[in-house]
Amino acid sequence: MPQPRTRVLVLNGPNLNLLGRRQPEIYGTETLEDVEKLCVDAAAPHGLEIDLRQSNHEGRLVDWVQEAREQHAGIVINPAAYTHTSVALRDALATCAHLPILEVHISNIHQRESFRHHSYISPLADGVIAGCGIQGFALAVQRLAFLLTDRA
Ligand code: DQA
Numbered sequence: 136m137p138q139p140r141t142r143v144l145v146l147n148g149p150n151l152n153l154l155g156r157r158q159p160e161i162y163g164t165e166t167l168e169d170v171e172k173l174c175v176d177a178a179a180p181h182g183l184e185i186d187l188r189q190s191n192h193e194g195r196l197v198d199w200v201q202e203a204r205e206q207h208a209g210i211v212i213n214p215a216a217y218t219h220t221s222v223a224l225r226d227a228l229a230t231c232a233h234l235p236i237l238e239v240h241i242s243n244i245h246q247r248e249s250f251r252h253h254s255y256i257s258p259l260a261d262g263v264i265a266g267c268g269i270q271g272f273a274l275a276v277q278r279l280a281f282l283l284t285d286r287a
Pocket of ligand 1: 215240241242244251
């Protein structure tokens with residue numbers, strides 16, 4: 136019998152490597168390492184592991200989504216600026232309809248410039264969390280764990 140998948144891909148798009156130093160008035164002072172800790176703590180009670188990755192490159196994010204299609208239990212994604220531009224990332228996520236997908240934004244994109252109001256990713260996401268700071272990642276992991284048990 137195939138083993139159930141236990142690794143959740145937490146994918147972060149461009150400039151999120153600078154989290155904590157980049158526009159802290161918008162994104163806060165916590166770093167991507169803090170995000171990882173939050174996610175690990177949220178995942179552990181559900182027997183899930185976190186595989187957190189970040190890239191500034193659209194193609195690499197697409198490659199990782201394709202990998203998740205075969206290897207991960209689900210995807211939490213903050214596509215950052217690619218949220219508003221990337222048909223390629225959307226098409227990659229469309230191949231993962233068998234996985235729970237949660238979209239996270241640290242800031243409330245709907246309170247910001249109008250170009251941030253549209254997401255190419257949201258129509259494919261099982262849920263969208265925006266404006267909850269980095270806590271949104273932990274909420275997304277919890278929701279993903281719930282959806283996995285619901286689907287099992
Ligand atoms: C973001 C919001 C995007 O509009 C922006 O381009 C980001 C981060 C967020 O987490 O609030 O880089 O996804």
